[in-house]
Amino acid sequence: MLLALPGFVEVLASREPLMYTMGQYYAAVWVPYVLVAFVLGGARLLERAPAAGRGWVRASVALCVLTSIFFSPLHLGHFLRWPDARDAATNAAIASIPHAASVGTYDEIYAHLGFFPRATVGVRRDPQYVVYDESYVSAAWTPRILPDVQRALADGTYRVISRRDGIVLLARKS
DSSP states (O other), rough: OOGHHHHHHHHTTSSGGGGGSSSSGGGTTTTTHHHHHHHHHHHHHHHHHHHHHHHHHHHHHHHHHHHHHSSSSTTHHHHOOOOOHHHHHHHHHHHTTTTOOOEEEEHHHHHHOOOOTTTEEESSOOOEEEEEEEOOOOTIIIIIIHHHHHHHHHTTTTOOOOOOOOEEEEEOOO
């Protein structure tokens, strides 16, 4: 367990609340060490008190199953669904962006830009294109990044290329 402490402290000391939110991959810094400690502790308990050890392992399995069903870090109920009009509009907007262009967006759309080598989360680097969903709300996008996008639209830095089913594609004016 001592090996897990530096990563655990790193996650908890972050100024970003996202770092210590369950369901985020940032816990990967310390979770492997906790898993190894769990296995070693379970093996020792099974060796010293077999009945208690079996009960401990069964209880752990039950808790893991319940966590996977009701509190899955994968957020299956949120991310897995049938594609809808908004997904089609997002795909169409992405398809109209030149492959070599720089693109700014937020996490959920950024995940679809894996083949765009110059894609980034946010707009600090003044990307050539910005793509976003008008109804998307998050702790990072809404108060921090969206106001920059709105200012850039208002001052003429960007212009709307397309707006379909709430998906907006902007291009930086040359």
